[in-house]
Structures are given as structure tokens and as C-alpha cells.
Amino acid sequence: MKVALIVDIVRQEEKLLVKALNDKQVSYDVINVAQEPLPFNRALGRYDVAIIRAVSMYRSLYAAAVLEGTGVHTINSTDVISVAGDKILTYSKLFRAGIPVPQSIIAMSPDSVMKAYEQIGFPLIDKPPIGSWGRMVSLIRDIIEGKTIIEHREMMGNSALKVHIVQEYITGKNRDIRCIVMGNELLGCYARNIPSNEWRANVALGGTPTPLEVDDALKETVLKAVKVINGEFVSIDVLEHQSRGYVINELNDVPEFKGFMLATGIDVPNRLVDYIKEKFS
Ligand SMILES: Nc1ncnc2c1ncn2[C@@H]1O[C@H](COP(=O)(O)OP(=O)(O)OP(=O)(O)O)[C@@H](O)[C@H]1O
Ligand SMILES: [Mg+2]
Ligand SMILES: [Mg+2]
Incomplete structure (x- = not known):
């Protein structure tokens, strides 16, 4: 069995994974996708399993896609990364299955965000569908703070970051x-x-x-x-x-x-x- 460990930034977690692979005598390669390109070719298919650990969601998603395309089992799969990497796509699946999620309204323009704020009521949470480490997850206590968040998000270069999940504050x-x-x-x-x-x-x-x-x-x-x-x-x-x-x-x-x-x-x-x-x- 041969394992590929896909990384970009190597955190303590990835170092511990390398140690565990060594300790348990598993054959593996570390592939740093911030340095190495990933070809769609058969050679890449020599791996049985790839552990996807890139910090960047898009690097993880696309690395998983290339590896899966060459026949490698990826943990997690491309489908899982694309859904879990986006909170709206995640809520879509969970809500449909009847699993409790925070009461949420999705708003895709400044005007609709204002309406969503009114419907949820302050204090509320506003977060973009993508991101981690709590970045841009905002607690908004009144309309003044809300307007500031709306303005700042409109300036983002990435379209997904202009989308708002307006959500009840669970405290x-x-x-x-x-x-x-x-x-x-x-x-x-x-x-x-x-x-x-x-x-x-x-x-x-x-x-x-x-x-x-x-x-x-x-x-x-x-x-x-x-x-x-x-x-x-x-x-x-x-x-x-x-x-x-x-x-x-x-x-x-x-x-x-x-x-x-x-x-x-x-x-x-x-x-x-x-x-x-x-x-x-
Ligand atoms: N609706 C909410 N009510 C109360 N607290 C919340 C709510 N949404 C987020 N938080 C708080 O903010 C933190 C970060 O939010 P969230 O987990 O949605 O963002 P993230 O950036 O994806 O985090 P992670 O680093 O875990 O990937 C949560 O762990 C929680 O403490
Ligand atoms: Mg997260
Ligand atoms: Mg979180």
C-alpha cells in the first residue's frame, strides 16, 4: 500500500501524520501542492490512498479531484470537500435530511442582507459560506455594525465572500x-x-x-x-x-x-x- 500526503502549509497535524506513517511503516510520499504541479496521468494512480491536508480549500478540492481522477481513494473525497468546504452547500444537505442547523437566511446583495438582518433580529451572526479559523464570522449587534460588515464584504475580490449567511446567535x-x-x-x-x-x-x-x-x-x-x-x-x-x-x-x-x-x-x-x-x- 502506498499513501500520498497532500499538504501546502505543514502544521503540527501534518508533522504528526508523517510520524504516525513512519512509526507504522507505511510507504508514503508527501506532495506539497504549493510547490508541485499535479498531472492527470497514470503515474499518480500508483497511490492507493491520499490524505488531503491542504489548508487552502481550493487546493484540497482540486488536489482531491486530480487524484480521484487517476483512481486514488482520497480522504476526504472531492464531493465531501466541495460540500463541507461551503457552509451553504452543507446546510442544504443537512436541512433536507432534517438535521438541526442554526436558523439561517442566505442573502446575496446588500439590500437583501438588510432584509435578512431585519428578519433574524439583532444580535445576529453574519458569516461567508467559505473560510475557516473564524475569519469574517461576525457578531452584529445593531444596524450600524451590520452596514459596516456589508460594506466590507462588498469590497472582497472573491464572489463567495460577498454572500452572507445571516444566522441566529446561539449563546x-x-x-x-x-x-x-x-x-x-x-x-x-x-x-x-x-x-x-x-x-x-x-x-x-x-x-x-x-x-x-x-x-x-x-x-x-x-x-x-x-x-x-x-x-x-x-x-x-x-x-x-x-x-x-x-x-x-x-x-x-x-x-x-x-x-x-x-x-x-x-x-x-x-x-x-x-x-x-x-x-x-
Ligand atoms: N450562529 C452562531 N451562534 C453562536 N456562535 C457562533 C455561531 N456561528 C459561529 N459561532 C462561533 O464562531 C466560531 C467560528 O464559526 P464557524 O465555525 O462557523 O467558522 P469557521 O471559520 O468555519 O471555523 P473553523 O475554524 O472551525 O473551520 C464557532 O466555533 C462559534 O464559536
Ligand atoms: Mg469551518
Ligand atoms: Mg468552525
Whole structure:
């Protein structure tokens, strides 16, 4: 079995994956798509599995597409990356399947955003369909802040960033929940606690990871959500709604797992390499 590890920026996660591949004596190549072009040819098809780890969503998506085209099994698949990489496409699948998502209105012009703000009511959340690490995810408390966000987003070069997901602000516990699923298994979940100078819980923004007891409702909601998008190795953000219970905020197709490992003690890279060896050797 031969594995390709697709990267652009090498984070601690990718270093741990390399270590796990070495420790478990799996043959692999690291392909840095920020440096190497990817040809549509048979030679690329020599890999059995590709672990897609590029930070850039488009690099991940297109790298997966080329590799899949040459017959390689990619984790995750091109379809999963295209859906999970876009929060509107994700909500579309989840909503249709009856899985709870934050009450959301999609608005595609400044005028329609103003209407969506009125319909949701302040305070509200406005975020673009693409992006990570909480970037551009905005808490808007009044119309003045709203107008500022609308103006700034209109200046973005990327059309997707001009689209607004206007969303209810789900608050109460000062935390959100992050889970990881591998194959059909829920590896675990942990809480990300919001720091005092923030309203978002991302570890990249200073959110502190702590252990969390997983109940049946959480497990069921998360596994269902991952199944709906066919995710193979994904992380899931869950918010706790005061009346509706667990709500799926988003799924991530290139999961970061530093905080997860810290809080749960579960060795994600070793588990992923074991999973791949079991499934593809
Ligand atoms: N509707 C909401 N209500 C309350 N908090 C929210 C809401 N949407 C987002 N947040 C907070 O902002 C954080 C970032 O939002 P979100 O997960 O949607 O963005 P992201 O950039 O895709 O994050 P990630 O780095 O996890 O990929 C969430 O983890 C949560 O703490
Ligand atoms: Mg995300
Ligand atoms: Mg998130």
C-alpha cells in the first residue's frame, strides 16, 4: 500500500501524520501542492490512498479531484470537500435530511442582507459560506455594525465572500462542541471554551479545550450529519441551542486535531493510519 500526503502549509497535524506513517511503516510520499504541479496521468494512480491536508480549500478540492481522477481513494473525497468546504452547500444537505442547523437566511446583495438582518433580529451572526479559523464570522449587534460588515464584504475580490449567511446567535454556555468522526465511528468530542476577549470558541482564536461527556443525542446527531455528506474523516462543530438542543454549525473536511488530542487524549494521527491500513492494505 502506498499513501500520498497532500499538504501546502505543514502544521503540527501534518508533522504528526508523517510520524504516525513512519512509526507504522507505511510507504508514503508527501506532495506539497504549493510547490508541485499535479498531472492527470497514470503515474499518480500508483497511490492507493491520499490524505488531503491542504489548508487552502481550493487546493484540497482540486488536489482531491486530480487524484480521484487517476483512481486514488482520497480522504476526504472531492464531493465531501466541495460540500463541507461551503457552509451553504452543507446546510442544504443537512436541512433536507432534517438535521438541526442554526436558523439561517442566505442573502446575496446588500439590500437583501438588510432584509435578512431585519428578519433574524439583532444580535445576529453574519458569516461567508467559505473560510475557516473564524475569519469574517461576525457578531452584529445593531444596524450600524451590520452596514459596516456589508460594506466590507462588498469590497472582497472573491464572489463567495460577498454572500452572507445571516444566522441566529446561539449563546448560553460560553462554549461550543467539537467532534471528530472517522469512518462510521465517533472518535470523540470536546468542549471549546470561549476566552474572555472573544465571542467565538475557535482554538485558533484562543478557545481552550476541555473534556466533555458525550451523550446519546450528541452522538446520534453528529453521526447522522456526517453520514448525510458521506464524510470519511471530518470534524463537526456543534452549538447548544437553548430550546432546540444540539445544532450542527458546520463540518470541516480537513480537520485540525491539536485541541482534540489535548482534551481527549485520543491519538488522531495514529488512529487515522490504523484506519487506512485496515481498510486499504
Ligand atoms: N450562529 C452562531 N451562534 C453562536 N456562535 C457562533 C455561531 N456561528 C459561529 N459561532 C462561533 O464562531 C466560531 C467560528 O464559526 P464557524 O465555525 O462557523 O467558522 P469557521 O471559520 O468555519 O471555523 P473553523 O475554524 O472551525 O473551520 C464557532 O466555533 C462559534 O464559536
Ligand atoms: Mg469551518
Ligand atoms: Mg468552525
